[in-house]
Every structure is written in structure tokens, then in C-alpha cells.
Amino acid sequence: MRKGGTEEEILSLLRTSGEKYLSGEALSKKFKVSRTAIWKHIHSLIDQGYVFESHTNLGYRLLTAPDLLLPAEIEHALSTKYIGRELYCFNEIGSTNDMAARLTEKEVPEGTVVTAEKQTAGKGRLGRTWISPEKTGLWFSVILRPKISPYHSPKLTFIAGLAVHDAVKKVTGEDPELKWPNDVLLNGKKICGILTEMKAEMDAVNYLIIGIGINVNLSKNDLPESVRARATSLKIELQKEVSRVKLLAEVLKCLEEYYDLFKQEGPEPIIRKWKRKCATLGKKVRIQSGSEVIEGVAEDIDADCSLLIRLADGTVKKAVTGDVN
């Protein structure tokens, strides 16, 4: 589903006219369609969750808009230059990352965003499942084409983590923490996971897909018991709903700012800031990295975004990826 069409233009006009009513006749003249067509568009918008006040003599005015991942809603909230300016919004798909990968076969611009109200095959790392119930979370992917070697891709996961951190802070006032390498935590539990995938040659990335899953308005029952012990949502923690559209627009804005900073100044400022928000450093950790288990104290993050762990014998080991417990 993509943006565009008379319906969105009608919506946009009703939005900008605020308190003022717009008559069916004025709308039909403006868009050169019949009044019945206008009526049908208004009813289609009502079916999508928009609430209008209609008055026989005066016409329509918009009262409230739904918190749905509709192109018109996201566009209205968006303040970016290029991230999210090309939008593909789906009600239900397997995985937004997989759809984004398919889209890269066409010449989609950098910053293209794919969203889904529900994923039926949401992916975590290493073939794990990402629970993505309908109309409760933000399940989306961003296509980037950084001119970097594949070796630098973990830095983009850090950029996404920081963007989610800043956006959650701006929208809710809460100050989440970052868990190495790809999680955002609130009150010690996971509210967001990031899955960065790419297509690359030996020394150059063709495209990179940053998949972000944020548990916004999930209730406890939306998460299976096995996941619930370590996961939560903004709604569970704050005991109130958070606007998904507002949060998405803010994440995309922060993502664009950090990505531009990365392109201008390289990874140092990103890694420095990420470390300040990191919940992993200074803690005793047990890391499953491939078939290897590393136990020690998480001491630092190096310039490659790897975790440096001080072992009991005083030596330092480097984990490039893995799961921290």
C-alpha cells in the first residue's frame, strides 16, 4: 500500500482547514469528482478510523485521526529530509526486512521505509522469531545505501539503537538503556530489538536493511510467557498508550540525524554516545558467541563496536557478536 490519491488529498485538506468545515460541494469542485465520490472517500476514511463531524449545511471537519501506520498519518508527522519519504505500509506481511530486501531489486531511494501493522514471520537474529502482534507495536525496516565496507555494518545497528533511545526519551520522557549489541531496554527489560541485514560485495555494501521492532502498546498477554520474563512494552511500563505514529516519526528523524553525523564524522561520536547509554558495561556477563561461551566483566566497546570482556585470568577477549546474559 502506497501513499497518494484523491483520498489522501481530501484528508490533507481537511487537516489543514482545522476547525473550519469544508462542504461536499467545495471538495467535489476542488478535486473534480462527484459529491458521491467525495462521500465515498469520507466513508472509506471513517472505516479506517478517522472521525469527522459532518453538518448538512456546512460540510465536514476532521475531529480525530487514528494511530495507525497509514502513509497519510506517517507523512503528516514526519520531519525528515529523506528517511521515510518513500513509504510502503502493509497491514500484514511476513517480515518488513524481507519485503525491504525485495524492494531493493527495484531502484528504491535511500531512506525507503517499510512498515507493517502485523508480521506473521517477524525475524530476530539467527533465525529466531520476533513476536509482532497487530496494531500494537512498530515493526518497520529502513533501506540505506552507505558507502562502507560490510565490516562497518555493526555501526549502523548502533545508530538505530541510539535513534530509538532518543525517540523514546523525547516522546515518553523515559530514559531507556542500550544492551550490546542490538537491544533497547526499559527498566531492565527489552522493548526493542534491531536486526541489520545487508547485501554486500567483499569490500562494499550494496544496501543495508535496518529492521526495528519496538513494543509500544503491547499488553502482557501479547508476549508469550517464555519471552515475558525478559521483555516488556512502553504501555506495560508507563501504564498508558503511546502514539505509534509520533514515535515512528521521531525514530526516523533521530535515525536520519545520526546517519548524517556518521557520514560526516565517522563512527567515533556514535560509539562514544552509545557507550554512555549502555547497560552492559561494567557488568558481569556471560556471552554466547557462536559455539564459544565467554565469561567475565564487560569492560569496553572498541572502534569496531565489539565488546571487550575482561576474563578472570586478567586477559581481555573480544566478542564481535553474541547474546549477553
Ligand code: BT5
Ligand atoms: C532481535 O533479535 O532483537 C531483532 C528483532 C528485530 C525485529 C524487527 S521487526 C521489523 C523487522 N522485520 C523483521 O522481521 N525483524 C525486524 P534477537 O536479539 O535475536 O532477539 C530475538 C529474541 O527476542 C527471541 O528469540 C525472543 O526470545 C525475544 N523476542 C521475540 N519477540 C520479542 C518481542 N516482541 N519483544 C521482546 N523480545 C522478543
